[in-house]
Amino acid sequence: MNVLILGVDGYLGWPLAQWLAAAGHTVCGVDNFLRRKAVQEMGSISAIPIADWADRASAFEACYSRPITFYETSLLDYERLVAILGEMVPDAIVHLGEIPSAAYSMRDAEHAALTQHNNVIGSLNLLWAMRAACPDAHLLKLGTMGEYGTPNIAIPEGFFEVEFRGRKDILPFPRQAGSIYHLSKVHDSHNALFAAKTWGLRITDVMQGVVYGTRTDRTPPDERFATRLDFDECFGTAINRFVCQAVIDCPLTIYGSGSQTRGFLPLSDSLRCLELALLNPPNRGEYRVFNQFEYTYSISALADVVKQEATALGMPAQIEHLANPRSECEEHFYQPDREHLVRLGYEPHDHLTQVVRGMLEDVRVHRSRIEPYAQNMRPSIQWS
Amino acid sequence: MNVLILGVDGYLGWPLAQWLAAAGHTVCGVDNFLRRKAVQEMGSISAIPIADWADRASAFEACYSRPITFYETSLLDYERLVAILGEMVPDAIVHLGEIPSAAYSMRDAEHAALTQHNNVIGSLNLLWAMRAACPDAHLLKLGTMGEYGTPNIAIPEGFFEVEFRGRKDILPFPRQAGSIYHLSKVHDSHNALFAAKTWGLRITDVMQGVVYGTRTDRTPPDERFATRLDFDECFGTAINRFVCQAVIDCPLTIYGSGSQTRGFLPLSDSLRCLELALLNPPNRGEYRVFNQFEYTYSISALADVVKQEATALGMPAQIEHLANPRSECEEHFYQPDREHLVRLGYEPHDHLTQVVRGMLEDVRVHRSRIEPYAQNMRPSIQWS
Numbered sequence: 001m002n003v004l005i006l007g008v009d010g011y012l013g014w015p016l017a018q019w020l021a022a023a024g025h026t027v028c029g030v031d032n033f034l035r036r037k038a039v040q041e042m043g044s045i046s047a048i049p050i051a052d053w054a055d056r057a058s059a060f061e062a063c064y065s066r067p068i069t070f071y072e073t074s075l076l077d078y079e080r081l082v083a084i085l086g087e088m089v090p091d092a093i094v095h096l097g098e099i100p101s102a103a104y105s106m107r108d109a110e111h112a113a114l115t116q117h118n119n120v121i122g123s124l125n126l127l128w129a130m131r132a133a134c135p136d137a138h139l140l141k142l143g144t145m146g147e148y149g150t151p152n153i154a155i156p157e158g159f160f161e162v163e164f165r166g167r168k169d170i171l172p173f174p175r176q177a178g179s180i181y182h183l184s185k186v187h188d189s190h191n192a193l194f195a196a197k198t199w200g201l202r203i204t205d206v207m208q209g210v211v212y213g214t215r216t217d218r219t220p221p222d223e224r225f226a227t228r229l230d231f232d233e234c235f236g237t238a239i240n241r242f243v244c245q246a247v248i249d250c251p252l253t254i255y256g257s258g259s260q261t262r263g264f265l266p267l268s269d270s271l272r273c274l275e276l277a278l279l280n281p282p283n284r285g286e287y288r289v290f291n292q293f294e295y296t297y298s299i300s301a302l303a304d305v306v307k308q309e310a311t312a313l314g315m316p317a318q319i320e321h322l323a324n325p326r327s328e329c330e331e332h333f334y335q336p337d338r339e340h341l342v343r344l345g346y347e348p349h350d351h352l353t354q355v356v357r358g359m360l361e362d363v364r365v366h367r368s369r370i371e372p373y374a375q376n377m378r379p380s381i382q383w384s
Numbered sequence: 385m386n387v388l389i390l391g392v393d394g395y396l397g398w399p400l401a402q403w404l405a406a407a408g409h410t411v412c413g414v415d416n417f418l419r420r421k422a423v424q425e426m427g428s429i430s431a432i433p434i435a436d437w438a439d440r441a442s443a444f445e446a447c448y449s450r451p452i453t454f455y456e457t458s459l460l461d462y463e464r465l466v467a468i469l470g471e472m473v474p475d476a477i478v479h480l481g482e483i484p485s486a487a488y489s490m491r492d493a494e495h496a497a498l499t500q501h502n503n504v505i506g507s508l509n510l511l512w513a514m515r516a517a518c519p520d521a522h523l524l525k526l527g528t529m530g531e532y533g534t535p536n537i538a539i540p541e542g543f544f545e546v547e548f549r550g551r552k553d554i555l556p557f558p559r560q561a562g563s564i565y566h567l568s569k570v571h572d573s574h575n576a577l578f579a580a581k582t583w584g585l586r587i588t589d590v591m592q593g594v595v596y597g598t599r600t601d602r603t604p605p606d607e608r609f610a611t612r613l614d615f616d617e618c619f620g621t622a623i624n625r626f627v628c629q630a631v632i633d634c635p636l637t638i639y640g641s642g643s644q645t646r647g648f649l650p651l652s653d654s655l656r657c658l659e660l661a662l663l664n665p666p667n668r669g670e671y672r673v674f675n676q677f678e679y680t681y682s683i684s685a686l687a688d689v690v691k692q693e694a695t696a697l698g699m700p701a702q703i704e705h706l707a708n709p710r711s712e713c714e715e716h717f718y719q720p721d722r723e724h725l726v727r728l729g730y731e732p733h734d735h736l737t738q739v740v741r742g743m744l745e746d747v748r749v750h751r752s753r754i755e756p757y758a759q760n761m762r763p764s765i766q767w768s
Contacts, residue, residue: 078493078497109462109508109509109513109516116504116508116575117505120571121500124500124564128493151555153547153551153555156548162548162558163537163547164540169537171558174555174556174557176555177574180575180578187504187567187570187574190559190567190570190571193560194562194563194564194567197711198711198767199768327582384582384583384584
C-alpha cells in the first residue's frame with residue numbers, strides 16, 4: 001500500500017512511518033515542522049532528543065532500504081497539496097497534520113484563530129484536493145475522543161439511533177468539545193462527513209484517546225528513530241507531565257480533583273489500530289467513525305500508576321493538586337464504545353503500568369536535559 | 385439600547401438598522417462590503433438599485449435625526465474589532481457579518497476556504513473580542529435552519545432530551561448541514577456554545593429560515609432606504625429567483641422535484657423576531673437557540689404562489705424543472721419547532737402571497753435592469 005502521512009515528523013507520524021514501512025508499505029510524508037516551532041515558541045523542548053528531518057530520512061532509507069519521499073508544506077497551500085496528491089496518487093492518506101493542543105488554542109485570540117484556521121481550513125483543503133486528485137484514496141483522519149465531551153449517556157461511535165416524539169433516525173452523535181482546539185476537530189468531522197456523502201470519498205474518522213508511550217515493537221534501535229515526548233503546558237499530556245515530573249523529582253501536578261476520566265492508549269496500540277483501519281478501508285462514499293482507545297482511567301489513577309512505578313525505580317514521587325485551569329466537569333459519567341476496531345482485530349489489554357515503566361526508563365536518562373524546564377510544566381493558561 | 389450591527393450594509397442589516405432606529409434604539413454598524421463585491425464577482429447586480437453607504441448614512445441621519453456610526457472593517461481584523469467594541473460598548477451585537485451563500489461556498493476549493501475562513505474565524509474573533517471588551521453584551525448571532533438538515537424526526541430548538549441505553553441527557557441537536565457554507569454556520573454554533581459556557585457570554589443563536597421580501601412597515605419612503613434583492617445563482621434565494629424570472633418573462637426554475645421543504649419568513653418578521661430577542665436578552669453564560677421562521681413550504685409551493693401572483697399582475701409565468709445541482713433529499717420529513725419566539729410574542733401568519741405580490745411590484749419596475757442578467761439565474765455550480 002502507498003500511504004501518505006500528513007504530519008510525518010510528529011509524535012505519531014514518525015513512528016507510524018516506521019510501523020508501516022516495517023510491514024512492507026510504501027510511505028511518503030508531508031510536514032511543515034509547525035510542532036517543532038510551537039514547542040520552541042512555548043520555550044520548551046522534547047524530553048527525548050529528536051533528530052532533524054534530514055537525519056530521520058537518512059536513517060529511514062538505511063533501515064528500510066528505500067527512501068521516504070517528503071514534501072515540506074502546509075495544508076493551507078491548496079495548489080501544492082493538489083500537486084503532491086497528483087504526484088503520489090496514494091492508496092491512503094493518514095491525516096495527522098493538525099495543531100493538537102487544547103491549552104495552546106486557549107492562550108489568546110491569536111492562538112485560537114491560528115489553531116482553527118490551520119486545522120479546519122487545512123483539512124478542508126485536503127478534502128477538496130482529494131476530490132480533485134485522488135478521489136478513490138482512503139482518508140484516515142484523526143479526530144479526538146474529546147469531541148464528544150462528557151455526556152451523561154454512553155458514547156457510541158459517531159452515530160446513534162434516536163427516538164424522539166415517536167419517530168426514529170440515525171444521527172451524528174452530538175459533539176460537546178471543551179476547547180477551541182477540540183472544537184476544530186469537531187468542525188473537521190462535520191466537514192469530512194459532508195465530503196464523504198457529497199463527493200463519494202472514503203473516510204475513516206478516528207476519535208482517538210490520549211496516546212502515551214515512547215517505543216513500539218517496531219522501533220529500530222537507532223536514536224534517530226526516537227519520537228518526541230513533550231511535557232510543556234501546551235503539548236505535554238498529563239501522563240507525559242507526570243513522568244517528567246517524577247524523573248526530575250517534582251510533585252506530579254493534577255488539575256482539580258483528578259476524577260476527570262478519559263480514554264487512553266499506548267503508542268503501539270494507536271499504530272496497530274491505524275494499520276487495521278488502513279487494511280480495512282471503507283467503501284466509496286462511506287464515512288465511518290472509530291473510537292480508538294485501550295482503557296479509560298481517571299487522571300488520579302494515572303498519577304497513582306506513575307507514582308508507583310517511579311517509586312519502584314527509585315524515584316519516590318509526590319502528588320499535588322492544582323486549581324483546574326480548564327473548564328471541565330470533574331465528576332461525570334463516562335462510557336464510550338470501542339467495538340469497531342475490536343471487530344477488525346484490535347485486542348485491548350491494560351498496558352498502562354508496563355508502558356509507564358518504559359517511559360520512565362526512557363526519560364530518566366535525560367533528567368538533566370529536562371530539569372531546566374520544570375516551570376514549563378506548571379499551568380498558566382486559564383480557560384476562563 | 386445601543387446596538388452594533390455587523391454586516392449593516394447587507395440585505396438584513398440595512399433594514400434592521402432602520403427598524404431599530406425607528407423604535408428609538410441607537411444603532412452603529414460594521415461592514416467590509418464583501419457582499420457587494422461578491423455579487424459583482426458573480427457578474428450580477430441587485431435587482432433593486434441600492435445606494436452607496438455614504439448616501440445610506442446621510443439618509444439615515446436625516447430621517448432619524450442622529451448619525452449612524454460606521455466602521456469599515458473585516459471581522460478577521462481582531463485588533464480593530466476589539467477597539468471598536470471597546471469604543472462602542474454595545475448593549476447588543478447583531479452578527480450578520482458572514483458570507484451567506486451555499487452555492488458560492490461550493491464553487492471550488494478557494495471559495496470554500498474563503499467562506500469558512502471568513503465566517504468561522506471572523507465569528508471566533510468576535511467571541512474573543514467580546515470577552516475582552518464587552519463581556520456583558522448580548523450577542524444575537526444568525527445561524528440557519530439549514531444547520532439541521534432534514535432529519536427524519538422533529539427538529540427542536542437547539543437542544544433535546546435524549547434517552548439512550550437507559551440513561552438521559554439534554555444534548556445539542558445533531559447538525560447535518562448541506563453545503564460548506566451551512567457547515568460554517570454549524571461550526572459557529574459550536575464555538576458560540578463553548579464561549580457562552582466558558583466565558584459567561586450571553587448568546588442567542590437564531591436558526592433562521594429563508595427570508596424574503598423587499599419592504600417593511602418601517603421602511604421610509606426614500607429609495608436610499610431600499611435593501612438589496614439578489615437573484616444570481618449564488619446570492620439569490622429561490623423566491624427571489626422566481627420573482628425576477630417572472631418579471632422578465634423567463635420560466636421559474638425549480639431544482640429537482642421541488643418537494644424540498646424549508647422554513648421561510650418575510651423580512652418584517654425577521655426584523656420583528658430579532659427585535660424580540662434583543663428586548664429579551666439571555667442571562668450571562670446562557671446560550672439559547674431560537675428557530676426563526678413563519679411557515680414551511682415546499683419549493684414547488686413557492687413557485688406556484690409566484691406564478692399565481694405574477695399572472696394576476698399580468699405576467700403569466702411558466703415553471704421549469706432543472707436537474708438539481710445540489711446534493712439534497714427531495715422527499716423528506718420536515719417538522720421544526722418555533723415556539724421560543726412565539727413565547728416572546730411573535731405571531732406567525734401566512735404572509736407569503738401578500739409579500740410575494742409586493743416583491744413582484746417592487747421588482748417589475750426594474751425589468752429592463754434585470755433582463756441582461758437572465759443567464760445569472762441558471763445554475764452552473766454542481767455539488768458533486
